[in-house]
Amino acid sequence: MSDVLTPVLTDIWDAEQSWKLATYAARGGYDALDVAFAMSPDDVITAVKDSGLRGRGGAGFPTGMKWSFIPQDNPKPKYLVVNADESEPGTCKDIPLMMGNPHVLVEGVILSSYAIRANKAFIYIRGEVVHVIRRVQAAVAEAYAAGHLGTGLNGKGIHDSGYNLDIVVHAGAGAYICGEETALLEGLEGRRGQPRLRPPFPAVAGLYASPTVINNVESIASVPAIVKNGAAWFGSMGTEKSKGHGIFSLSGHVQKPGQYEAPLGITLRELLDLAGGVREGHQLKFWTPGGSSTPLLTAEHLDVPLDFEGVGAAGSMLGTRALQIFDETVCVVRAVLRWTEFYKHESCGKCTPCREGTWWLVQALTRLENGQGSEADLDQLLDQCDNILGRSFCALGDGATSPVSSSVQHFREEYLAHLAHGGCPFDPARSTAWSGTEVSA
């Protein structure tokens, strides 16, 4: 039984200049390279498969299996692309990870690229985080200088292994849709970030139509410890089908919002205990388990194990472990309207259900928030969701319906109260971070 919190990726964050190679190396950083180079690439894939690591970007696809889909008989170059386009509302784990521990990502990129036999890797970071980009740029530069990248110090490959790798740090330019892996590839090819039809999947025809693995930052950053400590070590944390450690991000109306790295399967009740509970004098009303695209949950779900299976069984998704906590001062209709405006803004326009559907959702929700219309509009809202979910080109449209349909499911009465009240019955000033101080003043 592992401890309640298990800092692995976050363990170095409180060190002085934790982003420097010297700090990282003093703690055994880059030691995993020699372990891996003593193994065949296939054995590295097997180790990651055996660990049970599943994608930390939200979907939870087994990482080692994804790597094994790369057709090694394809003569084209193979590519690794790190999805560092963290933009899902509520999600805030990869950004502090790259700020505080960029070298674990670089080491993970080297190991993962070696496993899939890529000699070129890309880290696609959203553009809106300049200091994070500085830290990753510098970490890559330090790794080159130390012989962990390029052709190594002696021109005989990294650590004289005969294996070469180049990394390009690439800044995006503001587009939530580029978190979708094929839209990200479009952006990386210098095009508008619109998703591609699949199949072919990126493993077969990805970047430049070559075999490509796209993984989330935290997934790749988890690889060095797996290679160094073994699959069984990783699997000793977490639950049967959701193994290992993950960063849980608590935000909103909690006493101590922040990052909590724990084995998968921890519950919100346990996390809230650590975080000092919901803000003083208030109660939990609703929360997202993994960003705004995962259906809302309520206080009745406090004991749901936060792993892929547990949250799925509760009718939502683990997603990115972005736990946004809202107390009873928050109007759920306002919250959902705002998320829906986001999806409408970020819809890439490629497919009609999402482009038009998110626009209609905003119209309907705006009327409801203003207390206009009738109960029949609620059914129409759900109808609109039906016409988007499963009919959109990519997961953005599907995700847009999650807060809408789940909020109607859990808070139908609150929508009706807007109609009865002729407007929003909530005072937004009561939800602000400073509301307590103003009331008592």
Next chain:
Amino acid sequence: MSTPPLEDKTIAELREIAARYPEPRSGLLPMLHLVQSAQGRITPEGIEACAAILEISAAEVNGVATFYTMYKRHGVGDFHVGVCTNTLCAVMGGDAIFERLKDHLEIGNDEVAVQRQGDSRTVSLEHIECNAACDYAPVVMVNWEFMDNQTPDSAVQMVEALRAGHEVRSTRGPRLCTWREAERVLAGFPDGRVDEGPSAGPASLAGLEIARQRGWTAPEPGATPAVEAKESDA
């Protein structure tokens, strides 16, 4: 705002960006960041220059430049202030901050405030989507650096300090540089500020501090073999 012409040095740097990639067109996003750094916005001249280097049409470059929200057709201030108004930050006070700044600066969304007599710098204002700092809500970004845990008052003080030309630091990062200087970093040309600012802000360390207090750690690696020795390992 006058637009400086593209210098030969910038054209050379645009070529340098394209050369980082197996296929030059992959450089287009960072190249457009460099155009903004050099000229303060996406200009027709910058579009033509990218198109010529990449051997694609200006219309194709235009199509990309209009898709991504960080590319600006009109100028922004020396300091571009982005207030997160996605749900969580909005609820925590982002809406109030945005309203207050619009009122204070007497501008609407995506506009540049008038440079008053005595202002040494300009600011512009935009509401932005989730910027991955929700544990520091409500969040304001200035030139894409974090200004965590803001209030309407702190935001007003900050923009006034910026307009007056005072040095302002990110709450979780370096001294703020201008928008055009930040765009140059995004184009892949580091500015030497990487070692400023902390490893992590207070909220980032919330869980780690509890783990340290209670002696919680990840399992000891020794309990399991370093690497699963497979029979295939010769």
